[in-house]
Amino acid sequence: MQDIDNQTGEIGRHPMQGTVVPLLEVRNLSISFRTANGVLNIVPDLSFSVGYGERLAVVGESGSGKTITGLALIGLLPRNQAVLNGQILFEGRNLIGLSEQELRAFRGRQIGMVFQEPMSALDPVFTIGQQIVETIRHHFGISARAARERAVEMLDKVGIPAARKRVDEYPHQLSGGMRQRAMLAIALACEPRMLIADEPTTALDVTIQAQILELMVRLSEETRTAILFISHDLGAVSEVCSRMLTMYAGQLVEDAVLDAVLRRPLHPYTSGLLRSLPRFSRKGDRLPSIGGRVPPPTAMPSGCRFEQRCVHAIDACRNPQMVVTLPDGRRVCCHRHAELHLPGSVD
Numbered sequence: 601m602q603d604i605d606n607q608t609g610e611i612g613r614h615p616m617q618g619t620v621v622p623l624l625e626v627r628n629l630s631i632s633f634r635t636a637n638g639v640l641n642i643v644p645d646l647s648f649s650v651g652y653g654e655r656l657a658v659v660g661e662s663g664s665g666k667t668i669t670g671l672a673l674i675g676l677l678p679r680n681q682a683v684l685n686g687q688i689l690f691e692g693r694n695l696i697g698l699s700e701q702e703l704r705a706f707r708g709r710q711i712g713m714v715f716q717e718p719m720s721a722l723d724p725v726f727t728i729g730q731q732i733v734e735t736i737r738h739h740f741g742i743s744a745r746a747a748r749e750r751a752v753e754m755l756d757k758v759g760i761p762a763a764r765k766r767v768d769e770y771p772h773q774l775s776g777g778m779r780q781r782a783m784l785a786i787a788l789a790c791e792p793r794m795l796i797a798d799e800p801t802t803a804l805d806v807t808i809q810a811q812i813l814e815l816m817v818r819l820s821e822e823t824r825t826a827i828l829f830i831s832h833d834l835g836a837v838s839e840v841c842s843r844m845l846t847m848y849a850g851q852l853v854e855d856a857v858l859d860a861v862l863r864r865p866l867h868p869y870t871s872g873l874l875r876s877l878p879r880f881s882r883k884g885d886r887l888p889s890i891g892g893r894v895p896p897p898t899a900m901p902s903g904c905r906f907e908q909r910c911v912h913a914i915d916a917c918r919n920p921q922m923v924v925t926l927p928d929g930r931r932v933c934c935h936r937h938a939e940l941h942l943p944g945s946v947d
Contacts, residue, residue: 657841838858
């Protein structure tokens with residue numbers, strides 16, 4: 601995919617980037633919210649990185665802090681309520697503390713985002729084309745005609761048929777799959793270095809879901825765009841990503857290359873998620889599940905946050921757990937990781 605130069609509006613290509621320094625590096629990120637009863641900490645201490653062109657999955661149940669983390673990365677949490685500490689470094693620049701004007705220049709151009717529900721994310725009173733054109737003109741200042749041609753090109757690239765016709769249609773005139781493709785077109789119109797995809801295939805049938813996932817992988821490979829893929833669908837994760845970060849109750853509990861974690865997860869929560877996947881080879885077997893639910897932010901355990909639901913918990917699990925980095929680069933937050941042999945999804 602081609603890129604429009606910021607100053608001249610001409611078409612060009614991004615220069616190749618090095619891989620020594622991560623594209624995105626999150627250091628000790630803490631996300632809290634001001635409430636009537638004081639400040640409530642949701643994500644206490646989160647650190648991870650995303651390399652150039654890498655596709656990283658962030659998985660976990662609802663309430664694990666996945667979406668809040670994604671919104672925090674591009675400054676979309678309400679400023680009058682959210683309190684961020686730590687560092688969010690994008691190509692070495694700390695995004696925490698930037699003004700709203702600075703973030704507006706950054707969003708879309710450097711990091712794009714695809715939201716969970718396109719019907720609520722797209723503006724119903726503007727055509728698809730108008731919404732793409734607005735993004736392009738905001739960042740590049742080119743003419744309306746040139747921006748419209750770019751919009752048509754983007755709709756065509758994301759697989760929307762008759763793009764020149766669809767560009768003048770409203771969101772309600774498109775199917776769910778086409779609306780999701782239109783969201784991708786808006787997010788990728790300015791060729792950001794990174795795309796945050798928050799449950800991008802929610803409510804789509806399996807055929808359309810497969811097409812959207814295939815499209816995301818192809819565009820990432822063609823443009824070397826990194827993807828932070830937020831999902832609870834581990835099947836979709838295995839189709840898109842090469843690395844998986846597991847979150848539970850606002851904390852990172854495991855971070856590993858996908859192939860390794862599918863074969864031998866190190867944290868009981870990751871193992872529970874993987875074992876809950878249905879398998880055709882086990883017809884008639886009872887599907888394993890994780891008992892209980894994610895604790896609310898107002899009642900977080902002082903030790904391991906998964907301890908109350910973990911069948912491997914012992915007394916020492918009631919003490920605070922530290923994220924350990926292993927010699928192979930894997931990270932895990934479980935002091936029993938070396939002695940447990942947990943099943944994954946690959947026998």
